[in-house]
Amino acid sequence: MDQSAKRVFVGITGASGAVYGIALVRALLRAGTEVVLCVSESGAKVLRLEMDFELDYRAPDPDALFPGHGGRVIAFPPDRVEAPVSSGSYRTDAAAICPCSMGTLSGVAHGASGNLIERVADVMLKEGRPLVLVPREAPYSLVHLRNMTLAAEAGAAVVPASPGFYHRPKTIEDLVGHVVQKVTDRLGVRLELVDRWGGGG
Ligand SMILES: Cc1cc2nc3c(=O)[nH]c(=O)nc-3n(C[C@H](O)[C@H](O)[C@H](O)COP(=O)(O)O)c2cc1C
Structure with a gap:
């Protein structure tokens, strides 16, 4: 069995598909993981x-986003580059x-470290720890495409927000779960969110 990651950083950026980020944090919490957001x-x-979620990115409130997280989500604004998670x-x-x-x-891909999210990614790459990008x-x-190649060459796993359909999804949650499960697999967090392929025919 895989080693479960105990503390995982999640960065949610401005690409469409915010639902993937929220579902990922919820899944990690279900696995007992501490999340730095x-x-x-x-x-x-x-x-x-x-999603009609109101979040002040400068003062993110985990209680509002993830009620009942029991102190397992801590959140930082993107300019807090001195946050503990910024260091290897x-x-x-x-x-x-x-x-x-x-x-x-x-x-x-270019090592800019221009905010906390990019800095944490840079730290994961330099420390040789798992980094999953969901473009x-x-x-x-x-x-x-070139930037994805650069990131993959540096050690990141590129897991596109492209759900499969072989698990016969019936709801948006089923589609989101397929992507999130691919992400948690690469993070080393064992979760069963949707059926895995068991062979056809
Ligand atoms: C509703 C909406 C949807 C967007 N969808 C995407 C997207 O799918 N992919 C993307 O790269 N940028 C998308 N953008 C643009 C990014 O939000 C924008 O480039 C932003 O500067 C990214 O900054 P960040 O990486 O710091 O979050 C979208 C913006 C909005 C408002």
Whole structure:
């Protein structure tokens, strides 16, 4: 059995698909994982536009987003680059940026560390710890594809927000769960959110 990650950083950026980020945090909490959360300014905008979630990205309140988290979610604004999670000496077992905008993908691929989300990604890569990027754009330009290649070459797992259909999804939750399960698998967190392929015929 995989080693379960104990503390996972989740960055939610301004790509469409905020629901993936929220579902990921909920799934991690269900697995008993501690979550360090950071939502970018655009991420907060998309949360409001897509899910009616009101979040002040400068003072994120985990109680409002994840009631009942029991102190297992701590949140930082994106400019808090001095947060503990910004250092490789702090034990963050893995990180995911979900969804990951093309802007943040670029920052990660080029080591910009321009905010806390990009910095944590940089730390994961330099420390050789799991980093999962969940990009969402359509179509991808050559710039996007090259940045994904750079990130993958540096050690990131690129898990696109592209759900499969072989588990016969019936609800949006089933589709979201398929992507989230791919992410938790790469984070090293064992969860069974949707049926896995057991062979056809
Ligand atoms: C409703 C909405 C949907 C968006 N969808 C995407 C998207 O799917 N992919 C993407 O790369 N950017 C998307 N954007 C644009 C990003 O939010 C924008 O580039 C932003 O600067 C990214 O900043 P961040 O990476 O700090 O969150 C969207 C913006 C809005 C308002």
